[in-house]
Amino acid sequence: MSGAFGESVEQQAYLTRFLLEHTTVPLADRTFLRGVLPTRDAVRIVTGSADTGAEPAPVTYEFALLGDDGEPVTAPLVLGCVRTLAAGTPPASDESVMGMALVRVDTDAVEPAVPSLTDQALRVLRTLAQPYIEAPPSPALCGFLFTGPDTVRLYLAVEEADGLTAADVRLTGALTALLAALPSLLRETERWAADEADPHCSRTVDLTSW
Template sequence: MTHPEDRQQQAAISRLLLYYLNAPIAEGCRLRGVLPASDAVRIAIRAGDGESSETFLYEIPHDTVAPAHIPGILRTVLSGTQLYSSDDISEVLGMTLIRLHPEEITPAPEPEEDQALSVLRALSDPGDDENPFLIGFLMKDDSLMRLYVQHPDCSGLIGVDIHLTDTLTALTASLPSLIEETERHQPAPDDPHCDLIVDLTDC
C-alpha cells in the first residue's frame, strides 16, 4: 500500500468497522481483522463457532465503493449463498481470500443500531470533554431516537427527536444550528432529563 489515498481509505474503513469487534456483522459472522492490500482492503470474517468455524478474507477494491457502504456489502455477502469465479478465490495467511465486485452487490440495509451508532459517533467529539455537545441518548420505538444535547449558549439540556434513516449525514451536520431555531423549541413536561424538546423527525 504505497499511495496516501489508499492509507487514508484504509484508516477510514478500520475506524468504521471497529464496532463489529463486539457485535456480529451478520448472523454467525464476526470481524477478525482489517488488512491493507494494494488498491484494496481485505476484511477478515470468522463464520461459525468453535472448531467448525472458518475465517475468510473479503477483498474490496478502494475505487469501487465508499467506506460507509462496506458493512452493507458484507451483510449481503454473508447473509446468503454467493457464487464466485475461481479467478476470485485464492488463499492468504491460511484463509480463503475472496475478491468481491461491489458494483454487482446491493448493500443490505443498515440495522437500526448501526444507524444510531453512526449518529452518536458523529456527535461525540472526544476532544471537547470540557464542553461536550452530546450528553446522552435514548432509543425509542419506530426507529426513533432522542438525543440529549447542550448548546454552548444554553444552560439547560435539549432533547432532540430524530428518525433513524439511511440519510442522516446532513441532519447530523446541521443539528447544532437546527436546535438554535427557537420556533422549534417545545416544553418537555414528560421528560425530566431535559429542559426543552426539539422535534426533527420531519427533517
C-alpha cells in the same frame, strides 16, 4: 505521508475506524468482523467466528479502494456488501491469503444489506464522539487481524518507514503502557522482522512479550 500511499493510508484508517464495532456486533448470525487487511489498491475484510478456530471459518472479502467511477469506496457500502455475503454461503474461490479463502467482490453484483437501526445509532454516536479529522493519528491504524484468543496484529503507518508495519500484541498484557510506548517501539529498527506469509505489511514487530 503524501501521494498515492498517503491517500491509501487515510482511506484504510477511515474504513478501519468505521468497522471496528463489528468485532463485537455480529455481521450476520454468528459471523463477526475478524480483521481489516490493508493493501495499496484494495481493502480486505476478514469475517469468521468470534472464537478462533470455531465455525464459520474465516473468509476474506476484497474490495477495490476506488470504484469504477474513480471515487473512493465508502465504508457503508463495504459493510452492506459484507453483511449480504456473510448472511449466505461464501462464494467459491480458488484464491487464498494467509490460509484464508480470498473472494474478490464486485460491488455492482452484490445487493448491500439495508442499514439496521443499530448501524444508524452507531453513525450518530461515532460522528459526535469521533468527528472527522483531516488526517489519521500517527501512527495510523490501517487494519488489524485477530490471530489468536488473546493476540492481535495491528497494521500501522509510521511516518519514517516505507510501507506498513505489523505489530503483534497480546491483549492480556500491560496495554496502557504498551500503547503509550507503541510509537517509539515501532521505530526501533532492531525489532523489525520480515513475514513472507503476510503480504499486507513491509515488516513485523513482535511485542507479545513486551
